[in-house]
Amino acid sequence: MNLFKRAWWRLTATLGKTLLLTGLFFVVCALVLSGFLIRSAADRAAADAKDQVGAVATLSFDINALMESGRAENGGASGARIDPDDRLRSGKADALGKSPVVTRFSYKVESAGLATEDLKLYRAVPPPPAADTESGDFFKVEGVRDLAAMPSFRNGTSKLVAGKGIGPDTGDGVLVLEKRLADANKLEVGDEVTMRSFPGDGSKGKKRQFTVAGIYTSDTASSSQYTPALADPGNLVYASPNAAGALSAVTPTDEGSDIQEATFTLRNPGDLPKLKKQAAALGLDPDIYPLAVNDKQYKQLVGPISKTAGFATLTVWLVSLAGVAVLSLIVASSLRERRRELGILLALGERRPRLLGQHLVEIAACAIVAIGLAVPASQALAGTAGSSLLAGEVSDAENDKADEEKNSYADSMGGAAQDEEPAAEPIEDLDVRLTGADLAKVGAAGLGIAALATLIPGYRVLRLKPRQILTKGD
Known part of the structure; x- marks a missing residue:
């Protein structure tokens, strides 16, 4: 007799057990498919975040590596x-920033300037009579390629209130002053001012003329006690890179001003090897000028969703293993009840593979029906469960971020330490949708569970001879 007919008669004759198996498979398949859907949604979100954020590669100057290479001399107390x-x-940073894998880049020229008759230092509190003010009585000058890209301007703690900022196309010789400094010197946008360069050797330095291009305000308050002028936020002056280089103790060359590091936002974290090759082509030794990716922003975005996806994957494995175990027990119990049927069929000449195939068809039929029912249920379950799990992970991530901010050290200007990239908000939504690949995965998982649940106990029974099956007690 055809094994498919026997399987059909068995399923319809024992309708209660058939419904039990179908219900059990429904639960297993719904949970497994939900896990696949959550995992797929997380992968899509991670891919979108990678395209949206990219990664920040930092090009820095390692003076220790330069000294080890023998290209720098120890100058004793004066340094290398x-x-x-x-x-x-x-x-070099400008040339590397033109790479097709770079979306934007920035750098700072760290410099300082000395006060002159028409640009005096801002002092919130006058120095005590006996205080030695010479060591810190100068402006902190930061030459920037794009003022709007500076962390304080991105996060809103500093705002431009008059004039223009500094951009890649801004000409040389412009300054952007803090409002406290501008008010103290009665300066407005468009005024001409002078500032002396800071040689660092005690000399006065050369006078340089600049134009006030803009005025900004900073939320960082001045100290209520006397501090050196350098540490007062009112004395932080932004300048174009070449203007800051003209004030620096390190003389600019044809290749530009001296910088300590430059940051490049990549289209994809995987583009770092390409950027390294292009840096080497520009003559930047990778040991002395290392390039490293800071993917902190990407991790902030996808951190919670990665944990959610990991939990979903673990759930798939646990449910699958539990399903195999439970269904194996059910099939083993069913085979014990059908020992007489199996023994008679074997005695009549039925082959063992066909008997095992009959049981496999019965289980697979229940699995197929369960998979069909699990498709709409799993989408609703994945959406609800995924959102709940993700909300919990996002909450944990925000708590961790708050703890990090509490433990952060203040920077030299008296404010909180700032990252080169603004903090990114974690992804809070999952785009759960069923695809053919997910359906194929759950189908393979369901039929695989059915096969294992049938073959494991079925082999133990069918390896016996018909006489052993019929005479051996339950």
């Missing part, structure tokens, strides 16, 4: 003597 050609210059 570095050849001007070995310094990291803004021109």
Whole structure:
């Protein structure tokens, strides 16, 4: 007799057990498919976040590596003597920033300036009579390629209130002053001012003329006690890179001003090897000018969703293993009840593979029906469960972020330490949708569970001879 007919008669004759198996498979398949849907949604969200954020690669200057290479001399108390050609210059950063894998880049020229008659230092509190003010009586000047890209301007703690900021196309010789400094010197946008360069050797330095291009305000308050002028946020002056380089103790060259590091936002974290090759082509030794990716923003975005996806994957495995175990017990119990049937069929000449195939068809039929019912249920379950799990992970991530902010150290200007990239908000929504690949996965998982649940106990019974099956007690 055809094994499919026997399987059909068995399923319809024992309708209660058939419904029990179908219900059990429904639960297993719904949970497994929900896990697959959550995992697929998480992968899509991670891919979108990668395209949206990219990664930040930092090009820095490692002076220790330069000294180990023998290209720098120890100058004793004055520090290392570095050849001007070995310094990291803004021109190299500009050339590397033109790479097709870079979406945007920035760098700072750290410099300082001395006060003059028409640009005096801002002092919130006058110095005590006996205080030595010479060591800190100068402006902190930061030469920036794009003022709007600076962390304080991105997060809103600093705002431009008059004039224009500094951009990639801004000409040389412009300054953006803090409002407290501008008010103290009665300066407005468009005024001409002078500032002396800061040689760092005690000399006065050369006078340089600049134009006030803009005025900004900073939320960082001045100290209520006397502090050196350098530490007062009112004395932080932004300048174009070449303007800051003109004030620096390190003389600019044809390759630009001296910089300590430059940051490049990549289209994809995987583009770092390409950027390294292009840096090497520009003559940047990877040991002395290392490039490293800071994917902190990407991790902030996908951290909670990755944990949710990991939990979903673990759920799939646990449910699958539990399903195999439970169904194996049910099938084993069913085979014990059908020992007489199996023994008679074997005695009549039925082959063992066909008997095992009959049981496999019975289980697979229940699995197929259960998979069909699980498709609409799993989408609702995945949406609800995924959102709940993700909400919990996002809450944990925000708590961790708050703890990190509490433990952060203050920077030299008296404010909170700031990252090069603004903090990214974690992904809070999952786009759960059923695809053919997910349906194929749950189908394979369901039929695989059915096969294992049938073959494991079925082999133990059918390896016996018909006489053993019929005479052996339950």
